[in-house]
Amino acid sequence: MKSITFAISKGGVGKSLLTANVAAALAAKGQKVALVEGDPNRPLQTIFGVDVGSKDVKLDDVVRGDLEVQKAVYPAGVDNLFLIPSGVSLEAYFDMNPASFAGKLMEVEADFLFIDVPFPLGEAAFLSLGVCQYFIMILTEDEFVLCVESAIDTIRLAKYLLKCVPVGFVLNRIKTPSKFNEEFVRDLEDLLEVPCLARIKESPEISKSYGGVQSEKAFLAFEKYKGSEFAEGINKIVDRLVGDLPEPLKKDPVELIQLVVGPSKAQK
Ligand SMILES: Nc1ncnc2c1ncn2[C@@H]1O[C@H](COP(=O)(O)OP(=O)(O)OP(=O)(O)O)[C@@H](O)[C@H]1O
Numbered sequence: 596m597k598s599i600t601f602a603i604s605k606g607g608v609g610k611s612l613l614t615a616n617v618a619a620a621l622a623a624k625g626q627k628v629a630l631v632e633g634d635p636n637r638p639l640q641t642i643f644g645v646d647v648g649s650k651d652v653k654l655d656d657v658v659r660g661d662l663e664v665q666k667a668v669y670p671a672g673v674d675n676l677f678l679i680p681s682g683v684s685l686e687a688y689f690d691m692n693p694a695s696f697a698g699k700l701m702e703v704e705a706d707f708l709f710i711d712v713p714f715p716l717g718e719a720a721f722l723s724l725g726v727c728q729y730f731i732m733i734l735t736e737d738e739f740v741l742c743v744e745s746a747i748d749t750i751r752l753a754k755y756l757l758k759c760v761p762v763g764f765v766l767n768r769i770k771t772p773s774k775f776n777e778e779f780v781r782d783l784e785d786l787l788e789v790p791c792l793a794r795i796k797e798s799p800e801i802s803k804s805y806g807g808v809q810s811e812k813a814f815l816a817f818e819k820y821k822g823s824e825f826a827e828g829i830n831k832i833v834d835r836l837v838g839d840l841p842e843p844l845k846k847d848p849v850e851l852i853q854l855v856v857g858p859s860k861a862q863k
């Protein structure tokens with residue numbers, strides 16, 4: 596199983612939107628994909644139009660009650676695609692049982708596991724990057740400098756402490772494509788030492804698919820706009836993910852979480 600998180604310590608760059616659409620594109624290729632929704636605002640349920648009830652088993656119930664993880668896996672309404680609602684914000688697992696959080700996710704049976712977190716900073720970042728083997732950064736034209744700084748910080752934390760391998764970066768919400776020309780992108784690739792996987796423009800249609808409209812009108816842009824520039828960008832990310840990825844840096848995410856969180860918390 597390849598475990599991946601879209602990470603950057605900046606909000607609103609399109610992490611949830613890209614997670615949902617990349618996952619759907621992978622699923623359309625026949626890959627079995629599981630998505631951990633680590634955001635209590637339920638962005639993924641909104642995009643997929645599914646509603647896991649408040650009384651249904653979620654990942655936090657699995658971790659607290661030591662249940663089978665399969666009990667918190669729900670169909671996302673797309674073939675091969677499944678949702679694992681977290682129930683609580685990711686940082687809550689830090690005090691609950693971070694090692695079991697990692698262990699339960701390792702028992703998920705899928706080709707790909709994605710973890711979506713609202714603002715991967717602090718403890719949430721430790722868990723998402725600590726569990727996942729790979730991450731992809733997203734940089735936007737708005738607050739670009741902040742995005743670059745955040746990308747550098749994320750690489751340092753992820754690669755050297757949490758043993759999570761950067762696969763590349765995505766330029767999303769591009770409003771001035773001429774600014775992000777080949778030469779500029781090459782410089783960015785040199786700086787971040789990973790390839791640019793896709794350049795995706797800011798588009799009103801995409802914004803309408805999630806966040807820009809009432810939640811009940813949200814939809815999966817990749818499916819609705821097949822053949823669009825957006826779908827092409829998503830497919831480029833997918834091509835990279837189904838190909839050979841670099842060797843993972845950690846053998847056992849549970850062990851790593853125990854190491855970085857400390858034995859006392861992990862053994863609670
Ligand atoms: N390429 C795009 N074109 C237009 N709008 C976009 C694009 N990508 C993302 N958006 C919009 O940006 C907003 C933020 O997207 P999203 O919620 O996926 O970001 P996020 O990084 O998950 O945010 P958070 O940090 O709050 O979890 C949404 O309204 C979404 O529709």
Ligand SMILES: [Mg+2]
Pocket residue numbers: 610611612634638711712713
């Ligand atoms: Mg989000």
